[in-house]
Amino acid sequence: MSAYANLAYTAELNRLPYREIPERIDEVLDMVNLSKNKRQLVKTYSKGMKQRLGIADVMVKSPKLVIFDEPTEGLDPKVANQMLQTILELNREKGITFMLSSHQLNLVQKICPRVGIMSEGKLVGEGTIDDLGRNLFGGGKYRIEIELARVPDELIADIKKLPKILGVTVDGEKITVTCDKDIREDISKIIAHAGIIMTRMELKQDALEEIYLRYFKEEE
Incomplete structure (x- = not known):
């Protein structure tokens, strides 16, 4: 069967008015960039094209909520990103809520x-990435990593006096500051005033994978 025939079958099963079906199919195929391939047999589609056709099959029904299980599984990085971009555009332009399990x-x-x-x-755990980092592990919104030529105790004491500081750890010549505000400018002033050479300062925010791994490490 062609992509068009598959979608027509779905439309008929969902009792769409017969006269509206052709226009609706053209609309959803355009959403997923398969308009040029609508008469092509689905068995000749690449895996990425089949995934996008799966989205079109759902969109025929004009849903308000779509649940996907591993929508990018088996796709190469480029095609996976295209798939996610399609989902993002449909969310923004059509107001459809997507729930992804991945x-x-x-x-x-x-x-x-x-x-x-x-x-x-x-x-x-549920929320934004920032919320999960704070709520699950008691951390701040920001982590600032600093590498210095030397780390005197007086410098650490001065950094700890800054507002919005939640924690300061030292590992050799690296300092990690956990805080609720981006205070890199304030830290830089303290380091400059102390006359210490700084080789690196980086603002880091928790990645979802890191939060996931840290959570299950806590569970062990």
Whole structure:
């Protein structure tokens, strides 16, 4: 069967008015960039094209909520990103809510404003990436990593006096500051005033994969 025939079958099963079916099929195929391939047999489609046709099959029904299980599984990085971009565009332009279940956390983080972590069938964490980092592990919104030529105790004491500081750890010549505000400018002034050479300062925010791994490490 062709893509068009597959979608027509879905439309008929969902009792769409017969006269509206051709226009609706053309509309959803255009959404997923398959208009030029609508008469092509689905068995000749690439895996990425089949995934996009799957989205079109759902869109024929004009849903308000779509649930996907591993939508990028088996796709190469380029095609996976195209798939996620299609989902993101449909969310923004059509107002459709998408719920994704996936183990490819780096891809999920690119498009999902809110995430949930499941463990043994239970939702153990839910919210934005920043919220999960704070709520699950008591951390701040920001982590600032600093590498210096030397790390005197007086410098650490001065950094700890800054507002919004939640924690300061030292590992050799590296300092990690956890805070609720981006205070790199304030830290830089303290380091400059102390006359210490700084080789690196980097603002880091928790990645979803890191949060996931840290959570299950806590569970062990």
